[in-house]
Amino acid sequence: MSLAKSASLTLEEFLKLPETKPASIYIDGEIIQKPMPKARHSRLQAKLINGINEVTEKRQIAYAFPELRCTFGRGSIVLDVAVIRWQQIQFDDDGEPIIDDMLIAPNWTIEILSPEQSSNRVISNILHCLKYGCELGWLIDRDDRSIIVFQPHQQPEFCHKSDKLIVLDGVDLELTGEEIFSWLKMKEQY
Structure with a gap:
């Protein structure tokens, strides 16, 4: 992560800047550029998004977005996975999201730690x-095969191996650390 301090840049000024690749985030006057996702990061991200959306989209419970910029509470961050409850997504008459800019905290945030x-x-x-209102957060550390689960006003929980992970209320999904990290295997061993 490259860090650039900018005491004179406001959130509004930051949001007027052109997007960077990889994305930059802004919290309390600091601009931090995210590292470019690599293969294992992208694989976990895609599998998580597909798994969540498979059980939430059809029933209109929530939707998992990849790399969605969320701006709220003096910050603008781009999360690896941002899960938003369906009722918080505004749609037009054609069923498309009205707003591209998410101005609320996600209900569930998932971050996948990169070595950098x-x-x-x-x-x-x-x-x-x-x-600012998020109900659940996961920090996935693929190198030590663990996940820390964060909930408001509670101690974080360290999960690994066969520990059952807490998911967003209303989402009928059972996952363990072992299952998530098994998604990294793309080729059978002989």
Whole structure:
């Protein structure tokens, strides 16, 4: 993560800047550029999004978005996976989302730690979301095969192996750490 301090840049000024690739986030006057996702990161991200949307979209419970910019509470962050409850997504008459800019905290945020990232910086994104109404946060560390689950006003929970993960209320999905990390295997071993 590259960090650029900018005491004179406001959130409104940051939002007028052109998007960067990879995306930059803004929290409390600091601009931080996210690292470019690599193969394992992208694989976990895609499998999580597909798994969540498979059980939530048809029943109109929620929708998992990849790399969605969410702007709220003096910050604008791009989350690896942002799950938004269906009733918080506004649609036009054709059923398309009306607003491209999400101006609320997601209901569930999932961050996948990359080797180049500071775990504390990524945790600060999750804590920022929780402070402004997010119901659940996951920090996935693929190198040590663990997931820390964050909920408002509770101690974080360390999960790995066969520990059952807490998911967003109303989402009928059962996952364990083992299952999530098994998604990294794309080729059978002989």
